[in-house]
Amino acid sequence: MESYDVVIIGAGHNGLVCAAYLLKAGYSVLLLEKRSVPGGAATTEESLPDEAPGFYFNLCAIDHEFIHLGPVVEELELTKYGLEYLYCDPVVFCPHPDGKYFLAHRSVEKTCAEIARYSERDAQKYREFMDFWHRLTQAITPVFNAPPKSIVDIAGNYGWHNIQDLFSILGGSNQTLDLIRTMLSSAKDTLEEWFDSEFVKAPLARLASELGAAPSQKIMSIGAMMMALRHDPGMARPRGGTGALTQALVNLVTSKGGTILCDQSVERILIDNKGRAVGVRVAGGQEYRAEKGVISNIDARRVFLELIEPATAEAIAPELRERLKRRIVNSNEGIFKIDCALSEAPRFEGYDHKEEYLIGSVLIADSMNQLEAAHNLPVMGQIPDSDPSLYVVVPTVLDPSMAPDGKHTLWIEFFAPYQIEGAEGTGLFGTGWTDELKNKVADRLMDKLADYAPNVKNAVIARRVESPAELSDRLGVYKGNHYHIDMTLEQMVVFRPLPEIANYQTPIDGLFLTGAGTHPGGSISGLPGRNCARVFLNVQEPLAQNLKEAGNWLKSRLESVPKLSQ
Numbered sequence: 419m420e421s422y423d424v425v426i427i428g429a430g431h432n433g434l435v436c437a438a439y440l441l442k443a444g445y446s447v448l449l450l451e452k453r454s455v456p457g458g459a460a461t462t463e464e465s466l467p468d469e470a471p472g473f474y475f476n477l478c479a480i481d482h483e484f485i486h487l488g489p490v491v492e493e494l495e496l497t498k499y500g501l502e503y504l505y506c507d508p509v510v511f512c513p514h515p516d517g518k519y520f521l522a523h524r525s526v527e528k529t530c531a532e533i534a535r536y537s538e539r540d541a542q543k544y545r546e547f548m549d550f551w552h553r554l555t556q557a558i559t560p561v562f563n564a565p566p567k568s569i570v571d572i573a574g575n576y577g578w579h580n581i582q583d584l585f586s587i588l589g590g591s592n593q594t595l596d597l598i599r600t601m602l603s604s605a606k607d608t609l610e611e612w613f614d615s616e617f618v619k620a621p622l623a624r625l626a627s628e629l630g631a632a633p634s635q636k637i638m639s640i641g642a643m644m645m646a647l648r649h650d651p652g653m654a655r656p657r658g659g660t661g662a663l664t665q666a667l668v669n670l671v672t673s674k675g676g677t678i679l680c681d682q683s684v685e686r687i688l689i690d691n692k693g694r695a696v697g698v699r700v701a702g703g704q705e706y707r708a709e710k711g712v713i714s715n716i717d718a719r720r721v722f723l724e725l726i727e728p729a730t731a732e733a734i735a736p737e738l739r740e741r742l743k744r745r746i747v748n749s750n751e752g753i754f755k756i757d758c759a760l761s762e763a764p765r766f767e768g769y770d771h772k773e774e775y776l777i778g779s780v781l782i783a784d785s786m787n788q789l790e791a792a793h794n795l796p797v798m799g800q801i802p803d804s805d806p807s808l809y810v811v812v813p814t815v816l817d818p819s820m821a822p823d824g825k826h827t828l829w830i831e832f833f834a835p836y837q838i839e840g841a842e843g844t845g846l847f848g849t850g851w852t853d854e855l856k857n858k859v860a861d862r863l864m865d866k867l868a869d870y871a872p873n874v875k876n877a878v879i880a881r882r883v884e885s886p887a888e889l890s891d892r893l894g895v896y897k898g899n900h901y902h903i904d905m906t907l908e909q910m911v912v913f914r915p916l917p918e919i920a921n922y923q924t925p926i927d928g929l930f931l932t933g934a935g936t937h938p939g940g941s942i943s944g945l946p947g948r949n950c951a952r953v954f955l956n957v958q959e960p961l962a963q964n965l966k967e968a969g970n971w972l973k974s975r976l977e978s979v980p981k982l983s984q
């Protein structure tokens with residue numbers, strides 16, 4: 419049996435990040451990936467090779483903000499391994515049905531000037547709103563960059579500017595209570611409080627609900643942060659597509675002696691008679707031994723319900739399987755994805771079209787009510803395609819290398835149910851999704867986009883449509899959950915995925931969790947991978963790791979001293 423220090427299940431970007439840190443610490447690592455390519459939801463593929471050769475598509479993630487809140491790119495020196503980030507500016511364009519449009523630049527001031535063309539008041543409010551969310555983000559970022567239960571590690575991440583921002587948003591007791599009130603409210607409540615204009619509220623609500631909750635869902639006002647991140651640290655895409663991040667990680671992992679095997683679906687985690695995870699078995703029967711530990715890039719529910727012998731899991735953690743099965747929330751919201759090869763870029767004729775509109779994300783977000791339907795209908799098993807809200811990107815405007823000269827690609831994301839109500843037991847995996855239905859829905863989405871960019875339908879050379887059921891199968895996620903588990907607040911930080919397994923460790927000795935199903939959750943950040951590696955190293959070599967963390971803490975204190983006198 420082949421033997422490594424660590425076997426990682428899944429080569430998503432978090433599995434790769436985790437592997438990179440462990441290889442740098444001197445451990446031998448094997449990554450086993452079920453697909454034929456690594457990257458999981460972070461790939462760029464030539465997926466229409468016959469109809470549209472030379473067009474490269476980001477099949478999932480496209481816009482990267484969260485990774486710039488953490489140190490992964492710098493610490494792993496990913497630019498040396500081929501990664502180059504291209505920053506978007508403008509970051510968002512959203513045409514409104516009444517002829518106005520929201521155009522957000524990376525600069526808050528420039529964005530305010532755009533808003534002021536229609537509303538001086540909302541422009542001034544936007545400036546204050548972004549300042550508030552910027553300070554809040556700075557105040558909580560140190561929590562993202564550490565295991566959620568590691569107080570010393572979290573404290574060590576607080577530099578002087580984070581502390582300043584924390585105190586500025588907390589203020590006196592009434593200000594603190596008011597902050598808590600904001601956190602308990604919804605994105606809709608918050609946006610209604612601050613702004614008058616629908617053309618400002620709707621795109622901000624669309625981005626807030628990217629966390630997977632309707633704008634009116636209480637305790638999800640934190641979603642308002644999603645626009646603030648596009649101003650600072652900014653929104654960027656790897657040159658060559660999201661897959662270029664994966665490729666840089668693969669280059670790093672293999673250059674450090676790591677092994678990545680694709681087409682290897684892990685079917686069983688091997689547990690010895692002392693209750694320790696000692697390896698895995700893949701489809702076909704091959705086994706791989708893990709001397710120091712098994713790390714899962716897939717979430718706890720799949721690990722405990724599918725990869726561990728039920729009797730073993732029950733014996734070691736009697737209630738865990740039941741809690742994972744019943745307590746983890748899964749809203750039924752999935753992603754319906756369209757990728758097109760285009761002969762020309764879309765033109766927003768009625769909006770004084772400029773090519774810069776297509777650099778960032780284009781949002782079709784007409785009203786708060788449309789967005790309520792966009793998220794609430796999928797929860798009820800219904801497809802919100804009578805008046806669809808869309809997240810659209812034309813990646814080739816920022817990065818022409820992704821298509822043949824002069825040609826473009828189109829990326830469309832639409833929220834849709836995984837399980838269609840009333841269609842149980844039919845279609846793919848009994849979800850109700852069929853080829854006929856998905857193409858009908860895709861046609862409606864293209865019609866909606868054409869209401870704003872009339873040339874788009876004639877520009878399509880070829881298209882690839884993926885229903886939530888197909889996307890779920892490709893990624894291997896549970897019931898279409900693209901964030902592995904929902905990103906609502908009661909499942910975040912120390913609650914992700916459940917309090918008893920929230921620090922990347924499990925009741926099974928030697929079995930660790932990483933990936934989107936762990937803190938700080940889904941998105942391209944690499945932070946679950948980095949945090950998990952720190953916990954793993956802490957278990958293996960507690961003294962060395964604690965000394966290293968204490969050293970980092972001291973360094974960050976010393977670095978903040980000059981800032982005190984500024």
Ligand SMILES: Cc1cc2nc3c(=O)[nH]c(=O)nc-3n(C[C@H](O)[C@H](O)[C@H](O)COP(=O)(O)OP(=O)(O)OC[C@H]3O[C@@H](n4cnc5c(N)ncnc54)[C@H](O)[C@@H]3O)c2cc1C
Pocket residue numbers: 427428429430431432433450451452453456457458459460477478479480481482483484682683684685715716753755831892893894895900901932933934935939940941942943946
């Ligand atoms: C359509 C879509 C659009 C998105 N857009 C954005 C965006 O613009 N910006 C952003 O920040 N985030 C976005 N996200 C979210 C982001 O892509 C994910 O949260 C992130 O990539 C998750 O990374 P991960 O490594 O934790 O997990 P994954 O990428 O899910 O990796 C898990 C890996 O495990 C493999 N695997 C599963 N089961 C097994 C098994 N049994 N054996 C072996 N391997 C297995 C999978 O194939 C996969 O490679 C998007 C997601 C989707 C689906």
